[in-house]
Amino acid sequence: MPRPLTVAAAQLGPIARDEPRASAVARMVALMEKAHARGAGLVVFPEAALTAFFPHWWIDDPAELESHFERAMPSKDTAPLFTRARELGVAFHLGYSEIDGDKRFNTAILVGADGMLLSKYRKVHLPGHREHEPWRPFQNLEKRYFDRGDLGWPVVGALAGRVGMCICNDRRWPEVWRILGLQNAELVVLGYNTPQNDPRAPELDHLQDFHNHLSLQAGAYQNGTYVVAAAKAGLEEGCEMIGGSCVVAPTGEILAVSATRGDEVVAADIDFDRCAEIRRNIFNFAEHRQPDLYGPIAAGAPAPRLSAIEMTESEPAGG
Numbered sequence: 001m002p003r004p005l006t007v008a009a010a011q012l013g014p015i016a017r018d019e020p021r022a023s024a025v026a027r028m029v030a031l032m033e034k035a036h037a038r039g040a041g042l043v044v045f046p047e048a049a050l051t052a053f054f055p056h057w058w059i060d061d062p063a064e065l066e067s068h069f070e071r072a073m074p075s076k077d078t079a080p081l082f083t084r085a086r087e088l089g090v091a092f093h094l095g096y097s098e099i100d101g102d103k104r105f106n107t108a109i110l111v112g113a114d115g116m117l118l119s120k121y122r123k124v125h126l127p128g129h130r131e132h133e134p135w136r137p138f139q140n141l142e143k144r145y146f147d148r149g150d151l152g153w154p155v156v157g158a159l160a161g162r163v164g165m166c167i168c169n170d171r172r173w174p175e176v177w178r179i180l181g182l183q184n185a186e187l188v189v190l191g192y193n194t195p196q197n198d199p200r201a202p203e204l205d206h207l208q209d210f211h212n213h214l215s216l217q218a219g220a221y222q223n224g225t226y227v228v229a230a231a232k233a234g235l236e237e238g239c240e241m242i243g244g245s246c247v248v249a250p251t252g253e254i255l256a257v258s259a260t261r262g263d264e265v266v267a268a269d270i271d272f273d274r275c276a277e278i279r280r281n282i283f284n285f286a287e288h289r290q291p292d293l294y295g296p297i298a299a300g301a302p303a304p305r306l307s308a309i310e311m312t313e314s315e316p317a318g319g
């Protein structure tokens with residue numbers, strides 16, 4: 001029996017560093033209303049959607065840094081999003097920066113159409129660096145500002161399917177997709193803030209959009225799952241970020257994709273039952289996986305990569 005759902009990625013354009021939460025939330029409510037008008041039962045907002053993406057700046061004032069985090073969810077500022085979602089009967093996914101005791105996480109929640117929390121995830125693959133690197137045009141300080149997530153990669157039964165979560169850089173790692181796939185995720189929702197420019201590897205800048213879709217499409221296909229991915233896009237306080245928010249089918253096909261780098265809704269009709277086309281066939285895990293040979297993926301330290309290359313380049317032959 002078909003299990004249809006209309007899903008939407010609510011892409012956000014840049015959020016100014018001094019933009020109040022209430023303004024960002026008002027923009028998100030407007031996107032949610034648009035998505036609902038297109039029949040969406042689920043709206044996916046970006047990573048850290050309530051503020052400018054502050055890991056792009058060195059912030060040494062603790063109070064200023066903390067002002068980007070949420071201590072409560074919902075809060076006075078975010079309550080209008082929860083209220084409107086309940087009124088419309090729409091579920092949503094929201095990324096935000098969370099303080100929990102002495103820990104700080106890059107977090108996302110999945111909220112049901114009744115306003116109840118369905119699932120929560122804290123980002124594991126934190127990219128970037130810990131110290132100030134003034135040579136960069138912008139920083140990437142997630143490793144400094146956030147703790148590693150401690151909730152694994154949850155998959156819950158919701159919206160008539162099985163819904164999993166990850167956040168931004170996680171999408172580049174096949175281990176994440178397979179862990180979600182092994183839990184029979186039929187839809188993976190995620191947000192991202194991806195700069196167009198990688199200061200360490202500018203020769204890859206023209207491939208940022210390609211690598212985004214490559215990761216999402218491969219993750220979807222190899223695990224037979226739908227994906228909804230929402231960007232925070234555009235020129236945010238000097239850092240240009242890619243768009244490309246999209247809905248991907250379990251076949252790896254992109255069903256809908258954003259056309260701008262501003263606030264935009266991207267919607268598509270999905271049917272959870274179509275996941276079986278892939279997972280009963282080419283990626284039938286029970287029939288075809290060979291887990292007894294996969295141990296090295298999870299074991300200990302990775303093989304040296306750069307050091308081996310450096311050695312062969314710097315050492316004389318035979319030395």
Ligand code: CDT
Binds near residue numbers: 047127172198
């Ligand atoms: N927010 C986030 O995780 N951004 C990283 C930037 C990596 S540098 C190319 C990402 O994977 O998109």
